[in-house]
Amino acid sequence: MRVYSFKIPKKKPIFKEDTKLWLIFIAISLLLYISFSLFLTFKAYILKKETKELNKKAYELKLKTMQLNEEKEFIYIQKSVFENIMIKNDLTKQQIKNLLDLIPDPITLEKFYIDKNKLTIYGITPTKDVYNLLMLPPLESIFEKTVTTFYKLPNGWYRFKSQNYIQSEENETY
Amino acid sequence: MFLEKFIKRDFISFYKDKKYFLLIQTLKNKKIISEERKEFEEKKELEKFIKEKITQNPQTYTSTILFTLNQGVIESCNKKEYLKKDIDYENVKIVCIDNKYSFYASVYDIIRLQEEYRFEIDFIYSVFAVIDYLAKERKNIIYVLVFKSYIILLTYENFIPKYSDIKEIEEKDEIDEIEEIDDLDLIDDSLDSSIENIEDIDEIEEIENIEEKLNNLTTGIEVEILNFIKTSLKEYYKNYSNEFIEKIIILDTAGIDVAITNLIEDEILIPAEYQNPDILQIINRLSIESI
Numbered sequence: 001m002r003v004y005s006f007k008i009p010k011k012k013p014i015f016k017e018d019t020k021l022w023l024i025f026i027a028i029s030l031l032l033y034i035s036f037s038l039f040l041t042f043k044a045y046i047l048k049k050e051t052k053e054l055n056k057k058a059y060e061l062k063l064k065t066m067q068l069n070e071e072k073e074f075i076y077i078q079k080s081v082f083e084n085i086m087i088k089n090d091l092t093k094q095q096i097k098n099l100l101d102l103i104p105d106p107i108t109l110e111k112f113y114i115d116k117n118k119l120t121i122y123g124i125t126p127t128k129d130v131y132n133l134l135m136l137p138p139l140e141s142i143f144e145k146t147v148t149t150f151y152k153l154p155n156g157w158y159r160f161k162s163q164n165y166i167q168s169e170e171n172e173t174y
Numbered sequence: 175m176f177l178e179k180f181i182k183r184d185f186i187s188f189y190k191d192k193k194y195f196l197l198i199q200t201l202k203n204k205k206i207i208s209e210e211r212k213e214f215e216e217k218k219e220l221e222k223f224i225k226e227k228i229t230q231n232p233q234t235y236t237s238t239i240l241f242t243l244n245q246g247v248i249e250s251c252n253k254k255e256y257l258k259k260d261i262d263y264e265n266v267k268i269v270c271i272d273n274k275y276s277f278y279a280s281v282y283d284i285i286r287l288q289e290e291y292r293f294e295i296d297f298i299y300s301v302f303a304v305i306d307y308l309a310k311e312r313k314n315i316i317y318v319l320v321f322k323s324y325i326i327l328l329t330y331e332n333f334i335p336k337y338s339d340i341k342e343i344e345e346k347d348e349i350d351e352i353e354e355i356d357d358l359d360l361i362d363d364s365l366d367s368s369i370e371n372i373e374d375i376d377e378i379e380e381i382e383n384i385e386e387k388l389n390n391l392t393t394g395i396e397v398e399i400l401n402f403i404k405t406s407l408k409e410y411y412k413n414y415s416n417e418f419i420e421k422i423i424i425l426d427t428a429g430i431d432v433a434i435t436n437l438i439e440d441e442i443l444i445p446a447e448y449q450n451p452d453i454l455q456i457i458n459r460l461s462i463e464s465i
Contacts, residue, residue, distance in 0.1 A: 003464050004277070004303035006240070006267045006284050009296035013232045014181055 095119075098142075104134035110159075117166040119143070125150075125158050139164055179203045183465070184227055184234040187457035189241070191321045191427070194220045197454035198227060201462065211454070221292045228293060237297035237461040239304060239453075240287060241324050244280035247302050247338040251276045269303070275334050277303050297461045301326050302338050304456050308425065314417050316444075318403060319425040319453075325399055327406050329419070337414045341402045343395055396434045399424070400441055407442070422446040427453050 015023065092114065099119070103109050106126050113120040125131040128150055139146045143164035150158040181202070188196040194214040199206050214220040228234045244266075248255050251270035256263045256278070266278040277300040288295055305317045305328045312333040319326040322343070329337040403422065410419070422444050424434055435446040 002271055002307075004269055004271070004299050004307065004460050005237070005297040005464055006269060006279055006300070007288075007296065007298045009235060009465075010294075012235075014177060016229075016232055 102135065102138045106130050107135055119164040121162040123160055124153065125160055128158055131160060181233055182231060184231050185458040185461050186224055186227060186234060186236045187238065187454045188220065189239050191323050195454060196220065197458060199458050224293050235296045235461050235465065236293065237299065237457045238295055239299050239301045239457060240279050240283060241301055242280065242283040243340050244283055245300050246278060247328065247335040248276050248278060249334050249336055297464065299457060299460060302328050302335065304453060305425065306335060307456055307460055308451055311421065314420045316403065316419055316422045317425060318399060318422065320399060320428050320430055322428040325402050327402065329410055331415045331417055337410045339406050343398060394431060395428070396430055396437060399434060400437055403438065403442065419444055424448050425451050
């Protein structure tokens, strides 16, 4: 290549000044766009991971809730059982108290058994009349059926066994 | 560079020859995709046009040729040769071609040319460089590049440019021209009178041709070219070479008469050839090849 010119030109810019500015702006906006999209991708990844973990946690909590519900039901049952027992105990207590209140002074109570619908009382009474007058009427008013058997003691007093039923024995068999 | 394939480059070549002539060629991937020619009467118009183009595309290269008298060709790149020819080596800019010959021009002329225009000129060529680029035949030959204001002459001896000369064509005064026209009128009158006596049409045409030739010989720059070649040849044979010139090639940009070849052949007895080169395109080609 022959060079004939007396002058060598200066290196010329490829782009105009305003084109250069445009290119810089475009480059910056592209960079921002890329970094923002990267940020969003990263954020989405993190959110996905968190969602997965939360889903796992939710499933675990669901399992736990189910377990707790079961436990709660069991506790409710226990509670009702306990309440029943308490009521029964109270009732029994009341019954015992009532029973003890029933016992008149001349009669001595030796022992008694309380069943579900049966009360058996063992005791000593000076006479049968005392029993029949003071003890039997209240018993008969409470129970449906009252069966009393007397055994004479050597001192002339009577040992008695009173069996009181709330319901007849026939019904009970049912 | 990868981007270069997609970049548009504008190459503007221009020169002042009475008015300003300009060619702008747009290149992409080393192929010309468009070109436009312009002529300007005023320098301001040229400056405005080129400045606009430079603003539109920073990859615009401007080129021109130097017409000053303080330039020439030396058949060597050696400093000694310059000193031998009494050329101020320190104050000329030299372009060495193939380490065989060189073009030179005054540094001050180059600076003056750059300062003449209000835009940056990227390439400045010696007007002889344009001939050198064009010259295909280089053995004992004279190239005469004709502009409206200048006649440039470059002589080759055995493939090396040996002798160069520039002549500025003086503008003739209007009075001289009028006088010449008056003279011509006299010739016309005499011709007209002779025509009256001749009835044959062919003879009339012949006379008309003679009239044209006479016009050219007396008014055109052809005579000036002829005289310039004559004086240059004298100088060439006297101080530069003993070898005979075998051919003269006229490179015309000014629109001279093609019949100049006949005139030269008749007057100097050397075969002559007429060519009409596109100087602006050649200047651009020189610049494109330099990038």
